[in-house]
Each structure stands twice: as structure tokens, then as C-alpha cells.
Amino acid sequence: MQIVSPQFGPLDIDESTAITFPDGMPGFETCTRFKLLHEDVPSPKVLWLQSLDDPSLVFSVVDANLLGLNYQLALSDEEAATIGPGNSDDIVLLLTLAKDKLAGRIKPNTFSPIVLNTATQRAIQKGGVRAEIIFTNT
Template sequence: MKVETYLFGAVDVSPEKVITFPNGLVGFEQSKRYMLVHEEGPAEPSSFTLQSLDDPMLAFQIVDPVMLGFNYELALSDAENALLQSPSPEDVAVMQVLFRKEQDDKGSITPNLRAPLVINTKSRVGLQKVMETMRPNITLSNLSSSI
């Protein structure tokens, strides 16, 4: 199928590349179908664009938390596990949405630690795991020893 996007223009998307978020993302519940886009090159991409297929003006930059030195251990509820079609742990990808903070005319980019994306890479179904309190087991692996 051909999809018109704000960032990439007209793009051909094969149906097996579509990632479905049945509940949408927080604040964007009407957009349920997405594709991942990344820069081509010999190295593994450091970030991805999660482009909505339902709204050509909607796209998010996402990153594997490991690239930022984080390691999530999330517990999924029975309902979340069912929505993700009971994936094996090796079939789950956890990603963080990046957002821009506006402070004193300086925009810094930061990951949303409280609402990671959890994607079943086999069935291509995902959800946004919103945590009311920050209680996941997160390991920071890239802290400088001089801190």
C-alpha cells in the first residue's frame, strides 16, 4: 500500500511491515497503524521513526533504551499479555519515545521513561505501557565513574 507521510513523502508499505497498536498511543488513540523507518547504512540504527499510517502528520522518534544505557524489566498484566498475543521474551522489543523539552528557549531531547512501547516483533502488535509510578527495574549501565 502507498502511504503519504509528512517526513518521507509517499512511501510503499507492505502489510507485513505494519505495527498495530490496538489502543493507540497516549494522546493519539485514533492512530493505530504505524511503520518503523530508519536511516540506511552499514551500522545498526541508533534511533527509529515510528510513522503513523493513519495520520501522515504524526511521527515519533523512538530509541532502544539499551542505546541510552537503560535496561527495563517490565511486568505485563494478563490483559497486556493477551493484547500482545502472549509473546516469548525474545520476541519482545521495548522502545522509548523521545520528546523535546522546552526550557529557557533551549530544547533538550529526553526519553519518556514512564511510558515505554512494548512490541511483539513476531505478530507486530504493540502497546504503550504507562506506569503510574516509576517502579520498573531499570539498570543504568553507562554512568561515568567521575560522577
């Protein structure tokens, strides 16, 4: 399929690689299909979650692990069924990014991570959680 994204221009998308949010994302319930995009560089830090249902909708996201955040999530039976079967190695937590206009910086939304099951390519955004910040000396 092809979409025209205002941010990225024309994109050829392999629909088999799309990520499905069966219930959409809060505030964007009609957008259920997304493609994860990244810069063509080794180990990209910022990714983009491009909607396939509304090409004008794109979220900047980052892997929570890159920020040193550790989540202990408990999914309800319904949430687990929504993202499908898998093991913990299949789960990736992504955080949406937003520009804080007052502070002039970009901040991650640490209270509502996206829970992505890479085995099923299904995801939810889980609200109301807290992250533990881990600092390491390397």
C-alpha cells in the first residue's frame, strides 16, 4: 500500500509489517494501523509511529530502555488478549515524545507507555503506570 505522509512524503508500506492497535490509541480510536519508521542509521534512537489510517498522524517515540526506565507492568486478561501471546522477550515498551513549549525541550510520556508485542505486531497504550528510573555508571 502507499500513503502520502505530510512529514515523510510518499511511503510504500508492506501491510504485513504494520502494527495494529485493535482499540486505537486514546484520542485516536479510529486509527488502528501504524508503521514504525526510523532514520537509516545504525541503532536509531527516535522512531516514528506513522498512522496508516490517517497519514497526517505521526508520533515520535523512543524505546523506554534507552532512557534507563524500568517498568513492572501487569496486564489485565483483556489487555494480554489484545496484544496476543508471546514471551517477555517479545515485548517492547515505547514512549511517545512531546515538545514542552514552555521549557523548550522534548519530554517522554512516561505514564502511558505503548506495549508492543513484536511477535504479533499488536499493541496497546497503557495509561496510569509509573517507571522506575535506573542510573548506571558506564
